[in-house]
Amino acid sequence: MSELVHYLTGENQQAFVRLRLALGLNLRRQLLIAVCDDLALRNAMAEKLAHDLPRLHDLSSFIPLELGVSDRSNQIRPTDQLLTMTLHPKDATQIGQVVQGLKRDPQKPKFGVQLLGIEQLTRQPVHIQRAFLNHLRAVGRNFVHLDSNMLLWVTRPWLRSIQQSAPEFWRWRTGIFEFEGDPLPATALVNYPAITEKPLVTQPDEVPAAALLPLIQSSVDRLTQPKQPVKPVFEPDLPDAVPAVTEPLIPVLPDPQPALLQEPATESNPHDADVALPLSEADLAVTSVAELPVAPLPDLELEALSQVPVPEDDLSHLEPSQEELDLADLVLAAVMQQVSRHPEALAQTETPNLEHASFEPIRILQQVEDLQQQTAVPASFAAVYRELGDYYRNHHELTLQEDAEVAGRHLMVGIKSYELAWKFLDRHDPTVPEIHNDIANLYWMLSRTPGEAEHSLQHLETGIARYQQAIKLVDPVANPYTCAMLENNLGAAYSDLAVRCNPMENLNKSIAAYESALQKRPAEVEPRRYAATQNNLGTAYWNLGQHQALVPNLQRAIRAYGEALKIYNPEEEPLHYAMIQNNMGTAYWNLAQCDLDTDHPDDYLNTTPEDLLRLAIGAYRVALIYRTQVAAPLAHAATQNNLGTAYWHLANQPSTHPDEVQGHLLQAMDAYQSAISVSERMTQPLPFDLAATRNNLASAYHQAATNRHAQLEKQTRISYLDQAMQQHLAALQGWEIESELYETALHGLVQTIRSIHEYQGSQGQTQALSKLPAAVLTSVMKRL
Numbered sequence: 001m002s003e004l005v006h007y008l009t010g011e012n013q014q015a016f017v018r019l020r021l022a023l024g025l026n027l028r029r030q031l032l033i034a035v036c037d038d039l040a041l042r043n044a045m046a047e048k049l050a051h052d053l054p055r056l057h058d059l060s061s062f063i064p065l066e067l068g069v070s071d072r073s074n075q076i077r078p079t080d081q082l083l084t085m086t087l088h089p090k091d092a093t094q095i096g097q098v099v100q101g102l103k104r105d106p107q108k109p110k111f112g113v114q115l116l117g118i119e120q121l122t123r124q125p126v127h128i129q130r131a132f133l134n135h136l137r138a139v140g141r142n143f144v145h146l147d148s149n150m151l152l153w154v155t156r157p158w159l160r161s162i163q164q165s166a167p168e169f170w171r172w173r174t175g176i177f178e179f180e181g182d183p184l185p186a187t188a189l190v191n192y193p194a195i196t197e198k199p200l201v202t203q204p205d206e207v208p209a210a211a212l213l214p215l216i217q218s219s220v221d222r223l224t225q226p227k228q229p230v231k232p233v234f235e236p237d238l239p240d241a242v243p244a245v246t247e248p249l250i251p252v253l254p255d256p257q258p259a260l261l262q263e264p265a266t267e268s269n270p271h272d273a274d275v276a277l278p279l280s281e282a283d284l285a286v287t288s289v290a291e292l293p294v295a296p297l298p299d300l301e302l303e304a305l306s307q308v309p310v311p312e313d314d315l316s317h318l319e320p321s322q323e324e325l326d327l328a329d330l331v332l333a334a335v336m337q338q339v340s341r342h343p344e345a346l347a348q349t350e351t352p353n354l355e356h357a358s359f360e361p362i363r364i365l366q367q368v369e370d371l372q373q374q375t376a377v378p379a380s381f382a383a384v385y386r387e388l389g390d391y392y393r394n395h396h397e398l399t400l401q402e403d404a405e406v407a408g409r410h411l412m413v414g415i416k417s418y419e420l421a422w423k424f425l426d427r428h429d430p431t432v433p434e435i436h437n438d439i440a441n442l443y444w445m446l447s448r449t450p451g452e453a454e455h456s457l458q459h460l461e462t463g464i465a466r467y468q469q470a471i472k473l474v475d476p477v478a479n480p481y482t483c484a485m486l487e488n489n490l491g492a493a494y495s496d497l498a499v500r501c502n503p504m505e506n507l508n509k510s511i512a513a514y515e516s517a518l519q520k521r522p523a524e525v526e527p528r529r530y531a532a533t534q535n536n537l538g539t540a541y542w543n544l545g546q547h548q549a550l551v552p553n554l555q556r557a558i559r560a561y562g563e564a565l566k567i568y569n570p571e572e573e574p575l576h577y578a579m580i581q582n583n584m585g586t587a588y589w590n591l592a593q594c595d596l597d598t599d600h601p602d603d604y605l606n607t608t609p610e611d612l613l614r615l616a617i618g619a620y621r622v623a624l625i626y627r628t629q630v631a632a633p634l635a636h637a638a639t640q641n642n643l644g645t646a647y648w649h650l651a652n653q654p655s656t657h658p659d660e661v662q663g664h665l666l667q668a669m670d671a672y673q674s675a676i677s678v679s680e681r682m683t684q685p686l687p688f689d690l691a692a693t694r695n696n697l698a699s700a701y702h703q704a705a706t707n708r709h710a711q712l713e714k715q716t717r718i719s720y721l722d723q724a725m726q727q728h729l730a731a732l733q734g735w736e737i738e739s740e741l742y743e744t745a746l747h748g749l750v751q752t753i754r755s756i757h758e759y760q761g762s763q764g765q766t767q768a769l770s771k772l773p774a775a776v777l778t779s780v781m782k783r784l
Helices: 011-024 039-055 094-104 118-123 126-145 156-165 322-341 357-373 378-394 396-402 404-423 432-447 453-472 480-500 503-520 527-545 550-567 574-592 609-626 633-651 658-679 690-705 714-734 740-769 774-783
Strands: 031-036 083-086 113-116 150-154 173-179
Touching (some): 011 031, 011 173, 031 039, 031 156, 039 083, 039 113, 094 150, 118 126, 118 150, 322 357, 378 396, 378 432, 396 404, 453 480, 480 503, 480 527, 527 550, 633 658, 658 690, 690 714, 690 740, 740 774
16 A cells, blocks of 8 residues: 555545545445546555545544555454445446445444446446446435445446436435546556455355346346346456345246147147247257258249149059158158167067057058059048158157157158148148148257257248248138238247347247237137237247347236236146246346336336336246146246245345345245255256256355344354355356356355354354365365
8 A cells, every 4th residue: 555655646645535534524325436547546545445444533533544654553343444345247236235235234334335346347248237327226216215325436437327327326426536547457556455344245146147037047037037138147356355245147037938839730739838048059959860851941932832733634643753752761761760669569570560659650651552542632642641740740759858869850751741741732722831831840840859050040941931931822811810820830930040040130020920920810719829829929029128128028028928818727727827927927027127217117107126026926926836846847946946036136125124135035045945956856957057046045045144134043144154155066066167157156155155254253164164175175265
């Protein structure tokens, strides 16, 4: 600090003394803004303030404490301090949590808190910067309840941004102190100020992933992730300072990957099972089918799709074409491969048991020979080949569980079967569009089959082209339901395409297709399919909101989910009903993160984030009535994970009464523990990041242990801290070393050990350190 004398001269020195005087007057509810572009100078002044103010017992003490003149040290009480906190660059919510901590802590620091690190937000994406300004506005609306001082260190660009974009916060300012200096990185004098005093609110650092999202991650969540969603994490090399409270990683966000209806070819149910967002790499992969090359179809002309009616005396269709012979060879090869997996299909004499289910494709093809002998009409041949395609479509899920590569090849056989079917028909045959729908569906399924991801986009685009061509063949007036089916499926395919490229453009195409389908499939005529399309529409709006116009699109998503809920009867279709309740909860959770007063005051005049979070919690709890551990264990775990994150956010709302905070944290802990307990027994891939859930649980334990307002026995606090440490260690095992998420968990572990030292002293800290693996111990010691 002695070097500071050489830098603080002239106007800078005067501004510093005035700033220190303002903080030393022992006033309350001051919002001071210090402007300095020279980060090294800023850091030195912040450290000097933290050093000087606790040693002031009256105004006369300012004279001997002039810059570097005296090292006088009075006995300092724990509350006689200016707490320094450094905001992490990817956490847009910390400032609100600092205010929440100041409101709750009965032993507030006498001189308040100074916040550094805002300038680092400049290098972050726009949505993080905007979220930070939204939280500033929320702090401004609650500043009247704050009985403490706050000093913000900002650069000049951020001063202008706060003035223009956060007027509710700006109007509370009581002083602006400007310092001159070159804008330099913080390396010239000192690093960020080291803080040894107790934190206001201690919480391991974790911020949404996706989405909600989403926290859903995204979060969704970021709510396992409505993920899908962005998952910001902290920079790895964090300063040795006590961080503010931050949020858990985004939960699993909307369940509903759009349903693709296999209709009207069959009356099978739509595949409206829920899928965590954002999609994983496995979801985007596709099996390579080198043995069965099928080039993607270009935009087909209607003339190419049309067929000339076969004259009655033309029997050429009775002679097997080369395509039919090739298909027969492929079917035989697929059957023998399937038989090799099921030895019971062969009798002990090695004679095939033709009644076995594995030989069903052979039995279907035998009908072709019978039709040839009967000189049947072309439509009869089309029906057989369509039946063969249906076989491979209907057995896809079972085959996929056994072997993803084989499942991809079987889908290609199904596609070739459907291709042959429509070629036997006249273009005016009403089943032609349906067969094209079947072909497109199989391409869509193929794009989601695990394997070589390089073919996934190719198959998906081919499927979209076939849907579009099929729509051109349908008269929407004469066949509105067929047209609605095709448009629904086209919307689902565009939603998938939006995950891979041009998200806003493709999501808008998806929404347009869904809305067009809804106009042709009224609820009173096709209630179940109407509800499925509304669910798909809601998820498309949720996804679009992650890219543009968040609040209006979330409103539209909630309306669509509400329409779907009017149709589904929870007693008849409990899992579908629960899926949409989960999606509704995630939309409410996401809406609670928005600045409703500024963006849409008319719509949300009396709505608060707390109200929306309670609506989200209610929806999740309704979903859990039907998503039981027995009926749907994976979905149960995903919703419990979402519920935990919603309770965590409710506990950290500025408007939440301090007496309710601990209860919300306990609810979050119970939900996270339930999600983990169920997930540990599952062998299938989870729809959310289990390591993130463990880290979130650790965060809740740590915050509950360090909540000064809670009346806890010392042993209970110690137990919570021990649980927090164990969960952070488990999270570290689930993430790659040196990844950003690993650093997030490691930073939380360091903070937990600091809290153990506060409550148990050096002996407790030493005991905690002894439980750490060697590699983790080395990293922790560097940060302590």
